[in-house]
Amino acid sequence: MNKHDRIHPLLPEFIFGTLPEADMLAVADHITDCDICRAELQAYQAIVDDLALLGPVAAPAPDLEKRLMARVQPPVARHSITPPRGRLWQRIQPVWAVISSLLIIGLGISTLNLWQQLHAAPAIEPDDHMQAIPLLSTNKALHASGFILVSGDGHRGAVVVDDLPPLSTDQQYQLWLDRDGQDTSGAVFSVDDEGYGLSWITAPDSIFSYTTAGVSIEPAGGSPDPTGDQVMSCSLK
């Protein structure tokens, strides 16, 4: 019996959390390599999620959140975070850390290789004022996700995207900042084979002075005004 044949029957118990620890670990290890088991496990997970909706719903004591927050470690003690293994997370989380540090100290860098800087990044202190604004995908890029990260004063920002369709070499994505119907280019960027892209935002005014942001497909080098399909957008208010 090969490993798959041994692990596959364990999937239901894995999803219910009733396997012995050694078997739990064996399944967890196996599904990182086995597409069949991983797909089946995801299907089971969806069912278990549904079943969790089915039970009677009750509310805990009103003071439960207060009791929770009393046990939450103060933010100041948390600045060393190990990135998890997920792809999107693995990418965005350290970029977030680097960007936040650069936004905090106010470096006016227009281009840089953030990944090269990752290893030299200092310990990150939390910035209570920095904002992460999720970008919503349109039907032109259904699986895309991303954020606009903006410093507290609105004068420094970056756009981070994942799962945007890679473009031909004569096209690039362009970030637009809209105010009163006037579009201002904030960034022109490309994505890699996995749809990941990152760019600093340059704008003449505070990013928060704009109403919305959008990402469209434009000719390489960018356009004076939006001409192509919009793939992502968000409100800045």
Add this chain to the structure above:
Amino acid sequence: MNYAQLNDEALILLITHAQPQALHELYQRYHRLVFSLALNLVGDRATAEEITIDVFLKVWDKVNTYQPNRAKVSSWLTSIARYRAIDVLRQQRTRLNGHHVGWNDHLLHLPAIRHNPEEAADITLRREQIRHAVAQLPPEQQQALGLAFFGGYTHREIADELDTPLGTIKTRIRLALQKLRELLADEKIG
């Protein structure tokens, strides 16, 4: 910043950056689901509240263990809650003679969780679809699945409890999951 407008993944991102407001928002969205699931499993409010606190503390302390390519945030929370509740049940050794909520309890209760009207309507519809799908399972599959899901029993314990061969229990649960998968997929398409 209006945290209520952020999606779950954005909140998790902010929690890695030690933003308590993000944890507060996540708690507001999911504490009833987590608490209810825990209560259904352990049958004791005080214990269910402790489990709820444990779940959100784990989110805060171990946020780097979340893998977005593996599960939705809500799935991650309910998984933590289930595993923690099962641990508690085992420690208390109360399962076989203690509290157990069966399918009938769940099929009869369909109250609303705090959501906006559109989400509430979606959840109500989904619950009805799930209830309908579970009702279509043969009674012996419902029983085995219920003991596994709501009772936190291992397959071996279910086999012993029902005086049924282990292989039969495994088959019943696997078939139940497969049937639900088919039925619920059909419902989503429909």
